[in-house]
Structure formats: C-alpha cells, structure tokens
Amino acid sequence: MDQVKLGIVGFGIMGERLVRSAFPHPAVRLVGVWDPSPEAAARLEATELGAPMLEDAGAVIAACDALYIAAPPAAHLPLARAAIRAGRSVLLEKPLATDREDGAAFVAEVERDGARAAVNFPMASSPAVAQLAAWREAGAVGAPRQLHISAEFGRWPRGWQQEAASWLARREEGGFTREVVSHFLFLTRRQLGPLELLAAQVEYPAGGGSETAVTAELRAGGVPVRLSGSVGRIAADEANSWTLTGEAGSIRLRDWSYAERLDGEGKWQAAPDALPNPAMRPHALRAQMEKLAALTRGEPQNLATPREAFEVQDLVERILAA
Template sequence: MAQIALGIVGFGIMGERLVATAFPHPEVRLAGVWDPQPAVAGRLATLAPGVPLLADAAAVIEACDALYVAAPPAAHIPLARAALAAGRAVLLEKPLATDLEEAARFVAEAEAGGARAGVNFPMASSPAVAQLAAWRAAGAVGVPQSLVIRTDFGRWPRGWQHGASGWLARRAEGGFTREVVSHFLFLTRRQLGPIELVSASVTYPGGDLAEIGIEAELRAGGVPVTLSGSVGRIAGDEANSWVLRGEAGSIRLRNWSFAERLEADGAWRPASDALPNEAMRPMVLKGQMQKLAALTGGDTASGLATLREALEVQQIVEAILRS
C-alpha cells in the first residue's frame, strides 16, 4: 500500500514531537508543514531534512491526504472544516474548540457528512493501556467498584511547555484539566463507558490564569470516579495515576506508561515489558500514525479517538472548570 501524505499545521510542541518520534513511518510520509513562527524553518530542517515549510495552511491542505491540526485550540475547527471540505482526512489535537456549542455543531456536521476525522488522544495506541485492557479481559479486576484519578504538577505549564505558555497558562484555552486530565477522562470513557459529572470544585489564582486545583466526583458506566489535580504541591515536574479497583483486584496506569497490578502482598508490580514514557512515546505515536493511515483509507473503526468521544470529554472538562 502506498504511503499516505501527512500535512501538519502547527509546529509547536506537539507537531515537533510527532515528527521527531513517529518518523520515518512505513505507512505515512511527511508532505509539508506550516507554522507562522519564523524559528520553525530551522527546527524543521534539523528534524526532517527535505520536508517543505509551505506558504500557508491552504498549501499544506493541498499537498496532503491527511491533515494533523496541532495549532492552538481556537484554530482547530476552522482548519478541520477547510481540510474536510477539500476531501482530506483530519487528525485534531484536543480540545476540539474553545467554544462548546461550536464544537458540538462541528461534530454533528462531520458525523452527518461521514467525515474521516479523529482526535489525537495517544492512549488509543498505548501498549500500557492495552495491557490494562488485557488484564481486565482476563478477570484481574472483575466487576469495577471504583476509579481514582490523580494528576499533580510542580508548576504549570510544565518546563518543556515553555514555548506555549502564552496560552497554556491562561484560563481561556489552557490549564492542566484541558491538557492532561482530558487524556485520563478519555481512558475512562473507553474503559468504563459514558461519564457524568456529579460535583466539582476548582481553585483559580488571580487574573486570567488557569486553574491550580480541581476536585470532582463523577460516574463512568455507573462506576464512581474520584478526580483530583493540583499545581505546586509536588517538587517534581508531574505525577499521575489512574487506579481501577474491582471485586477481584486492582490495576493502575502510573505516570502515563506503567501498567501495574496490585499483588496479594500489597505491592504494585509493573508489567514485565513496562517502559518509561520517554521510551514508550515513539511506539505510541507510530501507532497513532498507523491508525490515521487506516482512517484515511476509509477504516472508520481505525481505533483513533472519535470526534464524539472527544466532544464528550470536552463537555465534562468544561463542566468541571465552570464549577
């Protein structure tokens, strides 16, 4: 099968990370990139010699079979609409939009038109998540009884996100609930079912800065879920966990990539092939590209996060942030 041509609009943290870790790829080739920042040309030439920096987003859409939208959230839907109108497949970063009503309208029209579109929730291709699912299928958890999600950050944005701090640090588009908690809500939706918010509280600093603390109670497929997050309570960059307890046992995802089981002696033990996130990331992003190639070829069950799943996650996130 011929490689699909991927275009990228937005060569910040996520666009650069994808190019650096997922390529070369047997099913996807890079057709072109556009970003308005002048420094992009040098970074692109270093990471992907020969991949053109094109004149604008329209030129990228013209050159590609599938468009990866890695621009800030306000640009997601306009770029996706333009690409879909041109007959391209689309992979969007989350959140879908800065306006929930606009996001819902976009999802409805995309579904009605049979759009080839997905959202980049990398847990859809995570070997650690696949291990959790395998343990559940083998009966390691049994009937789920509770889920606890925790995300903590030494500072926000994290150090490696400094280049995007202009919007990541602000309440309008940024914050760790949108950027990080959404991944764990997607995982929860995939593992347990539809999510509903029961109650939530949010702590904001002064001005227009993003949240520094959240507490929430939810239900997912009828299972009670406790969610918490903080900025400034830990010394390290970040720590996170997703802990599912059931009548037969407990499993967890720790720090993005460690699938672990609670053993009879009370110790958490990782899967034998567990890897730190930095080592697992190339596998995950290559898997995302494989799924995007399948979607571009017409496989609507490719396994990528769907627009509907992303909208449901965003609705919960925004409901928490309004609390």
C-alpha cells in the first residue's frame, strides 16, 4: 500500500519532535513543512529526510494527504478547516481551539460531515497506558475508588520549552494545565468515563502570566478524582503521576512512561518492560502515525477524537476560570 503523504505546519518543538521520533516510517512519508521561523528550515534539513520547507501553509496542504498542525493554538482551527475543505485528514495538536464556541462549532462540523480529524494525545498509543489497561482487565485494581493526578514543575515553561515561552508562559494560551494536565484528563476520560468538575482553585501571578498552582475535585464515571499541580515547589524540571486506587489494589503512571503496581509490601513495582519517557516516546509517536495513516484511509483507529479533545479542553478552561 502506498505511503500516506504527511505535511506539517509548525516546525517548533512538537513538529521537530514528531519527525525525529517517528520517521522514517513505513506507512507515512513526510512531503513538506512550513514554519515562518528562519531557523526552522535548518532544523528540518538536519533531520536528513529530504522533505522541503514550502512557501506557506497552503502549499503544504496542497502537497499532502494528511496535515499535522503543530502551530500555536490560535491557528489550529483555521488550518484544520482549510485542510478539510481540500479533502485532507488532519491531526491537530491540543488544545483544539482558543475559543470555546468555535471549538464546539468545529466538533459539530466534523461530526456532521464525517471529516477525518483527530487530536494528538499520544497516550492513545502509549505502551505504559496499555499496560495499565491490561492490569485493570486482569483485576489488579478491582472496582475503582479514587484517582489522584499530580503535576509538579520546577519552572514553567520547562527548560526544553523556552523557545515557545512567548505564549506558553502567558495566561491566554499557555500554562501547565492546558499543556500537561490535559493529557492526564484525557487518560482519565478514556479509563473511567465522563468527567465532572466539582470545585477548583487556581493561583496566578501578577502581570498576565500562566497559573502557578491548581487544585480541583472532579468525578469520572462516578469515581472521585483529585487534581493538584504547581510551579516552583520541586527542584526537578517535572514530576507527574496518575494514581488509581481500587478495592483490589493500586496502579499508577509515573513521569509519563512508567507503569507501576503497588505490591503487598506497599512498594511500587514497575512493569518489566518499562522505559524512560525519551525511550518510550518513539514507540508512541510511531503508533500515532500508523493510526493517522488508518484515519486517512478511512480505517478503524483509536486516536483522540475532536469531541474527546473538546471535552478535555472545556474542562481545563473551567478549571482555569475558577
């Protein structure tokens, strides 16, 4: 079967990460990129994939079968609509949109028209998440009783994100709740069911910066969920965990990639094939590309749908407005 032709708009951190982690790929071929940054062309050339830096987003859409949108959030929906009108499939970075009403309208358009659109939540393809699901299916947790999501940062944006600090550090589009917590809310939605916000408290610095602390109480499929996150309380760049406790035991996802079970002595034991996140990321992103190829061909896949992404985004925005 012919490879799906992929175009990318936005060759910053996420665009370059995808290319370096997932390519060359047997099902997907990179055919063109556009980014307004003068440095982006040199970084694309350094990947040695031979994909050209095209003159604008329209040229990328014209050249591809599937468009990956890794531009800043305000550009997501205009680019997605242009690609869909041209008959392309789209994979958007999250958040889905910067305006709630426009995001809801886009979801309605996609569902009405049967457009091929998905959002890049790599936990849909995470080997560690698959391990958590297997443990649950084997009865390691039993009936869930509570979930705790923790996201702590030494600084925000994280060290490797400083190139995008102009928007990641701002209240309008950035912040760790949108960028990081949203992944764990997506995981919660997939594992436990619909999410309901009960209460939240957020701390912001003066001057329009993004949040420095968040706490929230939620329910997911009837299970109590506690969320906590902060900036500046740990020395490390980042530490996160998703811990599910049930009548039969506890499991967790730690630091993105470690699936762990609580043993009879109260110690966390990692899955035998657990990998650190840099080593696991290529597996997840290559699987995401395989599923994007399936989406483009109209075949079954389990990428995050625009509706799932919108539900997560809407919840995040309600938390941040608390």
